[in-house]
Amino acid sequence: MTEEKYDLVIKPKSSLLDINFKELWKYKDLLFLFVKRDFVSVYKQTILGPVWFFIQPILTTIVFTIIFGNVAKLDTDGLPAPLFYLTGITFWNYFASCLTATSNTFVSNASIFGKAYFPRLITPLSVVISNLIKFGVQFILFLCVFLYYYFTDDRIQPNAYMLLLPVFVIIMAGLGLGFGILISSLTTKYRDFTFLVGFGVQLLMYASPIIYPFSKLSAEWRFWLNLLNPMSSIIEAIKYGFLGKGVFDLFYLSISFIYMVVVLVTGVIVFNKIEKNFMDTV
Amino acid sequence: MQVIKVENISKQYRLGEVSSKTLSHDFKRWIYRLRGKEDPFLKIGEANDRSVRGTSEYVWALKDISFNVQQGEVLGIIGKNGAGKSTLLKILSRVTSPTTGSISVRGRMASLLEVGTGFHPDLTGRENVFLNGAIMGMSKTEIKSKFDEIVNFSGVERYIDTPVKRYSSGMYVRLAFAVAAHLEPEILIIDEVLAVGDAEFQKKCLGKMKDVSLEGRTVIFVSHNLDTIKTICSRGILLKHGNLIQDGSIDDVIETYIKSQINTTESFYEFKVDESENLDCFPVSFKIENKKGQLVNEVPAYEKFTIKIKVVLRKKIEHFVCAIGFCTNLNLPLRTIWSTPKDLEKGEHDILFHMDNVFFETGSYIINLGISTYERTLFSKENFNTLTISDISSDDKPESVLRIKGAGIILNTEKVEII
Known part of the structure; x- marks a missing residue:
């Protein structure tokens, strides 16, 4: 072995795109153990356990149906109000929970990060995956409600676009992860952003077609809304695929996709840079 | 064979709170970097002597530390509180990165800065063994093959399927150390973790550490217990206010350390x-x-x-x-x-x-x-x-x-x- 051959070199700074995917792969077991931990620990010592996964979207849907449907009488594109709201809520929740949970990565894991080394990216990735499982459970609820209306109400006209769902889920996960790690990197030193996340996500929900249909907006509004919130075109497209009403627009969808790529790449780069020294400032 | 090469490692810390002043310093740093100049704050900074009120906001927790470690060597790092021991270990374990300098490592390295890192109170002993092992860098199959040994070593067989929050603190530490003891890295970095558990268990741990070094693996060890250091280590490094004072045989280094700690002989x-x-x-x-x-x-x-x-x-x-x-x-x-x-x-x-x-x-x-x-x-x-x-x-x-x-x-x- 030559004198200069080392397996690992620890240096102050490295190039921007120095992401060690091989190492990330080596730690895949840890990734799944984290997923398991997140999943198992949340519902330990609860009686209802995973049933809570259903309760949250059901109650939200009921509240939305009463307030926005019955009191405010907002238009639901001619669809049954509960199904309309539940669709929006189920998909929006996945994005929102990915974003909120990953945005705390550094602060909430500081005690582990301060004592052991593993690729830090494992933690936000595990959050995205455990939320995917939670989403999967909630999606089953959505499917049940969807099938009920499908057989009882002929306004529901699903089409082949619903097969694109996996692609949309990946884009949603990418957006949530990208925004999340970007924010978590910024909060290591300046905590200001944590305040933003809390109500920001909630406000952003109103900027997506969950309580109102896209079809009610003018083209100009749609454009700005989509630029502000890349989730809106995706939720609209999913609604179109499953319910037959909504807007499936490739132009807006590609904006969302580009959005995701940019946010994710920037997020990973910034995260990678911050993770080296964040213990000193967090 | 040389397994670790530490070259001119320095670490600078800023004192005080994070405030808008930090933001302005960050901004200045960024401007300098855009213009291709060196970081202006690296030139300032004082030795890290906590008892003296300094004038600079920046201190050097470590300053120009260089040393090499050979394979199979058991190196003890000693120094008073605040000498930079933990900072050095943190940099070696990649928890934080150095401000300047570089460290080259050959072989798989694992560090034990704390026992039971990542233990989740709600998970059972069994689940935590897997989680903790994976955090330390073991693969699932590796842990599986050693699981019985780990449980045996810890002596908490009966509680292995109970959440660790129900454990006594001693049991918790035993289980945690058992996982760590069965890591099989070529280089092991250990911070003062042996100061836990009862006398019998401590003896067991020390024995395990000796075995590790006899197997030709390299150990870097930090402790305040000079007795332990003396029995385990062959070589020592003495740090003081972030500077490397002495690098030599463990007996000589301990001698210097003791002399620096208490009054020298006065007639x-x-x-x-x-x-x-x-x-x-x-x-x-x-x-x-x-x-x-x-x-x-x-x-x-x-x-x-x-x-x-x-x-x-x-x-x-x-x-x-x-x-x-x-x-x-x-x-x-x-x-x-x-x-x-x-x-x-x-x-x-x-x-x-x-x-x-x-x-x-x-x-x-x-x-x-x-x-x-x-x-x-x-x-x-x-x-x-x-x-x-x-x-x-x-x-x-x-x-x-x-x-x-x-x-x-x-x-x-x-x-x-x-x-």
């Missing part, structure tokens, strides 16, 4: 006794004199000497006893000498301890002092001075005494008869 030591304490009796001075009555800092081995203590009595004391004790530099008690009880009048008295029967081997010894009457302590002071026995040859030394190092306490041979 004349004056006690600073608080007058307001209203003591009936207190010592004034402490002197070490050689056989010619001269004050000396060092006593040659196998030479007689006298310790002279001056005491002041504010009133008459009956049954007055003065004692001095000697401890090794690891604070192990070696010997205590009492004066015979005596009724003393008010005033100043000299107490003379003639050391002419038992001799110490070369090295430094910690001195403790106590004054009592009827077994009631009137005054006591520990670790106020040291006695240094040097290996300068002495006229007194009989030719038969060849080894002065490693001889322990040497009895005056004149008292030994061989018939």
